[in-house]
Amino acid sequence: MTSKKFDIVLFGATGFTGALTAEYLKKHGKKHGGEQLSWAMAGRDLAKLEALALRLETLGGEAPQPELLQAQLGDAPSLESMAGQARVVATTVGPYARYGEPVVAACVAGGADYLDITGEPEFVSRIRRAYGPEAEKKQLRLVSCCGFDSIPHDFGALFTARQLPSDQPIRIEGIVSAKGTLSGGTWQSAVEAMAGMGRGAKRPNHNSPNAKGSKADGQPSARKVRPLRTRVRYESKVKGWICPMPTIDPVIVLRSARQVEEFGPDFRYGHSMRIGSLPRLVAGGALLGGVFTMAQLPPTRKLLLRMRTSGEGPDAQTRAKSSFRVTFLGRAGDQKVITEVRGGDPGYGETSKMLAESALCMAFDRDDLPARFGHLTPVAALGDPLLQRLQAAGIEFESVG
Numbered sequence: 001m002t003s004k005k006f007d008i009v010l011f012g013a014t015g016f017t018g019a020l021t022a023e024y025l026k027k028h029g030k031k032h033g034g035e036q037l038s039w040a041m042a043g044r045d046l047a048k049l050e051a052l053a054l055r056l057e058t059l060g061g062e063a064p065q066p067e068l069l070q071a072q073l074g075d076a077p078s079l080e081s082m083a084g085q086a087r088v089v090a091t092t093v094g095p096y097a098r099y100g101e102p103v104v105a106a107c108v109a110g111g112a113d114y115l116d117i118t119g120e121p122e123f124v125s126r127i128r129r130a131y132g133p134e135a136e137k138k139q140l141r142l143v144s145c146c147g148f149d150s151i152p153h154d155f156g157a158l159f160t161a162r163q164l165p166s167d168q169p170i171r172i173e174g175i176v177s178a179k180g181t182l183s184g185g186t187w188q189s190a191v192e193a194m195a196g197m198g199r200g201a202k203r204p205n206h207n208s209p210n211a212k213g214s215k216a217d218g219q220p221s222a223r224k225v226r227p228l229r230t231r232v233r234y235e236s237k238v239k240g241w242i243c244p245m246p247t248i249d250p251v252i253v254l255r256s257a258r259q260v261e262e263f264g265p266d267f268r269y270g271h272s273m274r275i276g277s278l279p280r281l282v283a284g285g286a287l288l289g290g291v292f293t294m295a296q297l298p299p300t301r302k303l304l305l306r307m308r309t310s311g312e313g314p315d316a317q318t319r320a321k322s323s324f325r326v327t328f329l330g331r332a333g334d335q336k337v338i339t340e341v342r343g344g345d346p347g348y349g350e351t352s353k354m355l356a357e358s359a360l361c362m363a364f365d366r367d368d369l370p371a372r373f374g375h376l377t378p379v380a381a382l383g384d385p386l387l388q389r390l391q392a393a394g395i396e397f398e399s400v401g
């Protein structure tokens with residue numbers, strides 16, 4: 001790995017989230033102790049990459065200008081060449097279920113660690129099964145869900161478990177409140193993920209094989225890790241109505257808990273969303289049901305996909321007004337704790353920060369990372385070194401009650 005030309009290659013830099021990640025790396029990308037970060041931006045369109053590089057030049061910042069690499073999905077040698085030159089490949093090319101697999105394959109073949117910001121359960125299950133064992137043999141780390149899905153929830157659950165006695169059963173419910181707007185890429189990925197669910201692809205439900213764990217999670221037989229059932233209710237601790245949120249996040253937290261002993265001998269996690277008022281809960285449910293139904297049929301799916309196109313996303317002003325808060329209600333025996341993870345624009349400002357910090361952590365904190373390899377969750381792969389980086393970068397983790 002030390003002979004690689006680039007510490008980090010960012011694939012998909014010309015996309016909406018990719019460009020924000022490139023800006024973050026340019027402004028904040030540095031090694032410990034004076035040496036310069038060596039990095040590249042990769043994409044299919046060299047002219048777009050050059051235009052982005054010109055914009056980065058005006059930002060100044062800690063990192064030098066990146067080199068530019070042309071790489072595209074239908075061209076396996078271009079992906080292999082990209083991965084062959086990189087210690088870490090961070091990709092924002094999505095929808096991942098459609099575009100993601102060749103990048104993972106190139107990383108495993110080319111000996112690069114891999115990071116993405118998917119929240120698509122079917123893709124995560126597929127690459128975990130197909131590439132996890134070989135990556136483990138080669139001592140590579142493949143880490144999915146390094147954006148708002150699922151870093152605040154994964155690290156928030158760990159932070160909360162650490163406030164509770166570790167010799168008692170720990171129960172944690174994460175409740176998400178988020179204000180923000182979707183990009184075209186996220187919209188396309190969400191519509192395709194719903195279509196996949198309708199076709200019978202694996203849903204991130206609490207009974208899925210991922211939720212139950214497997215030998216690959218290294219779950220010691222003496223420890224129990226299970227989902228916590230949650231329900232629609234008024235929750236006074238967050239002053240609003242909440243409902244269970246069947247995203248990939250609880251699956252990721254439970255996988256982390258299987259691999260990391262700090263979650264204790266008997267751990268349960270449930271995941272909900274704060275909707276606020278009852279009428280909003282009903283309206284939100286109806287809207288989601290409508291979109292889900294439309295995603296099932298090709299003609300109505302096409303209509304949905306046209307509503308937001310690739311490359312577009314919320315402007316800087318809208319992002320500045322966006323924010324998130326995840327409240328964790330934890331208990332173990334008689335002891336209760338409430339913690340929060342808070343930050344700015346969840347989808348893009350903070351997601352690009354989380355992905356960039358994960359890439360810097362993977363490249364430069366290598367000696368301090370847990371000795372785990374294969375397909376891993378963010379907590380299992382990057383542990384305390386990433387938690388410290390996130391806190392230093394302004395994501396707040398706090399015990400509030």
Ligand SMILES: NC(=O)c1ccc[n+]([C@@H]2O[C@H](COP(=O)([O-])OP(=O)(O)OC[C@H]3O[C@@H](n4cnc5c(N)ncnc54)[C@H](OP(=O)(O)O)[C@@H]3O)[C@@H](O)[C@H]2O)c1
Pocket residue numbers: 011012013014015016017018043044045048071072073074092093094095096099117118119145147148149150183184185186187189190309310311312313346347348351
């Ligand atoms: N989990 C989270 O919290 C979170 C948050 C934000 C985004 N995301 C996910 O991240 C992904 C990207 O979102 P986005 O809004 O940034 O999307 P986007 O603006 O549409 O960007 C997509 C990127 O993929 C590239 N691409 C598409 N087809 C390609 C090909 N054949 N070869 C090479 N590159 C190709 C595009 O290149 P061109 O520029 O050349 O078209 C572009 O760089 C989505 O899957 C989204 O769901 C997740």
